[in-house]
Amino acid sequence: MKRTSLIVATLCTIVCFSACKEKKFRGFTKTETGLYYKITTKNAEGKIPQQGDYLFLTVSFDADFDSTFFLPTRPMESPLYPSLFQGDVFEAYSLLKEGEEGEFYIKADSFIIHFMRMIPPATVKPEDVLHFKIKLDKVKTMEEFEKEEKEAVQAYITENNITVEPTESGMYYIETLAGKGAKAENGKMVEVHYTGKFLDGTVFDSSEGREPFSFPLGMGRVIQGWEEGIALMREGGKATFIIPSDLAYGNGGGRIPPFATLVFNVELLKVSDAETAAVNPLN
Numbered sequence: 001m002k003r004t005s006l007i008v009a010t011l012c013t014i015v016c017f018s019a020c021k022e023k024k025f026r027g028f029t030k031t032e033t034g035l036y037y038k039i040t041t042k043n044a045e046g047k048i049p050q051q052g053d054y055l056f057l058t059v060s061f062d063a064d065f066d067s068t069f070f071l072p073t074r075p076m077e078s079p080l081y082p083s084l085f086q087g088d089v090f091e092a093y094s095l096l097k098e099g100e101e102g103e104f105y106i107k108a109d110s111f112i113i114h115f116m117r118m119i120p121p122a123t124v125k126p127e128d129v130l131h132f133k134i135k136l137d138k139v140k141t142m143e144e145f146e147k148e149e150k151e152a153v154q155a156y157i158t159e160n161n162i163t164v165e166p167t168e169s170g171m172y173y174i175e176t177l178a179g180k181g182a183k184a185e186n187g188k189m190v191e192v193h194y195t196g197k198f199l200d201g202t203v204f205d206s207s208e209g210r211e212p213f214s215f216p217l218g219m220g221r222v223i224q225g226w227e228e229g230i231a232l233m234r235e236g237g238k239a240t241f242i243i244p245s246d247l248a249y250g251n252g253g254g255r256i257p258p259f260a261t262l263v264f265n266v267e268l269l270k271v272s273d274a275e276t277a278a279v280n281p282l283n
Contacts, residue, residue: 024064024105025105028103028105031087031091031095033083033086033087033091034086034087034107035086035087035088035091035092035095035104035105035106036104036105036129037092037095037102037103037104037105038102038103038104039095039096039100039101039102040101040102040103041099041100041101041102041135042097042100043097043098043099043100044097045097046096046097046098046099046100046136047097047098047139048097048098048139049080049093049094049096049097049098049136049139050080050141051080051081051082052079052080052141052142053079053080053139053140053141053142054077054078054079054080054139054140054141054142054144054145054258054259055077055078055079055080055093055136055138055139055140056075056076056077056136056137056138056139056140057075057076057077057078057093057134057135057136057137058073058074058075058076058134058135058137059071059073059074059075059076059132059133059134059135060072060073060074060132060133061106061130061131061132061133062130062131063108063128063129063130063131064131065108065123065124065125065128066123066124069108069130073133075137076257077252077257077258078093078252078258079142079251079258080093080094084114084115085107085110085114087106087107087110088106088110088111088114088115089104089106089111089115089132089134092104092106092132092134093134093136096134096135096136097136098136098137098138098139099136099137100135100136101133101134101135101136102133102134102135103131103132103133103134104131104132104133104134105129105130105131105132106129106130106132107128107129107130108120108124108128108129108130109124109125109126109128111130112124145259146259149259149261152199152261153199153242153244153261155199156199156242156263157172157242162174162242167228169224169225169228169247170244170246170247171225171228171229171241171242171243171244171247172240172241172242173228173229173232173239173240173241174239174240174241174242175232175233175237175238175239176238176239176240176265177236177237177238177239178234178237179233179234179235179236179237179238179268180234180235180236180237181234181235181236181237181271182234182235182271182272183233183234183235183271184217184230184231184232184233184234184235184268184271185217185218185231185271186217186218186219186231187216187217187218187219188216188217188271188272188273189214189215189216189217189270189271189272189273190214190215190216190217190230190268190270190271190272191212191213191214191268191269191270191271191272192207192212192213192214192230192266192267192268192269193207193208193212193213193266193267193269194206194207194213194264194265194266194267195207195208195264195265196262196263196264197262197263197264197265198260198261198262198263199261199263204255204256205255212269212270217230217231218231223243223247223248223249224247224248225241225243225244225247225248225262225264226241226243226264226266228247229241229243229264229266230266230268233266233268234268234271235268235269235270235271236268236269237267237268238265238266238267238268239265239266239268240263240264240265240266241262241263241264241266242261242262242263243261243262243263243264244261245258245259245260245261245262248260248261248262249262
């Protein structure tokens with residue numbers, strides 16, 4: 001009798017799980033890789049993204065297995081890369097045409113590992129999925145994007161009456177106040193205040209109102225543009241760095257979109273021979 005009850009209970013659990021799963025994915029199409037998708041807003045005339053294209057998107061996701069695991073709706077930019085795992089967001093992007101919006105279910109553990117670069121919490125089960133809403137706002141070829149980025153840099157140079165030539169590496173170093181103190185050199189500890197902006201003037205980070213940022217110069221603790229720019233400064237000096245993406249954050253990260261040219265206003269407060277301390281790297 002007990003064995004029969006156990007079998008019945010097990011069957012009920014399986015039936016319930018299957019029914020819940022079927023309800024969740026109702027109206028969705030499943031790809032060969034296991035990605036569930038549904039195009040909710042269609043645009044038959046929209047441009048189809050190709051590998052290497054630069055995409056402008058609006059993205060959000062939530063998780064029914066954990067109400068604290070979500071991403072509010074936000075704009076994003078990304079090249080269309082090859083998939084990092086089967087049924088990932090890059091596959092989702094490729095299923096949309098420009099102007100289209102869709103919903104997608106993507107494996108939570110794989111997304112956490114490959115995109116968030118974290119070990120999934122114990123609460124995340126292999127069958128758990130993230131529910132994405134993605135709109136493909138605009139598609140540009142990488143050539144179009146790079147051309148527009150160069151034009152934006154040139155417009156910034158012109159609007160701000162910048163007459164200095166870029167350094168050999170491609171960054172612009174504009175001294176706004178000559179320092180009279182010790183020269184910043186590799187191996188020295190430097191202390192700075194800074195404000196980081198995009199070309200449109202939007203501030204994405206600043207040390208103002210916080211403790212100055214300290215790090216050993218030449219140790220790879222900061223982006224390459226900082227290593228080069230600060231090495232040209234003296235204590236007490238101020239400068240503006242215009243840093244191309246290959247000397248900054250490259251493919252992006254956090255609030256920095258891929259291939260972004262960045263503008264930093266930097267004040268070199270102190271140069272010292274102090275022992276290298278544990279610092280938070282700016283890279």
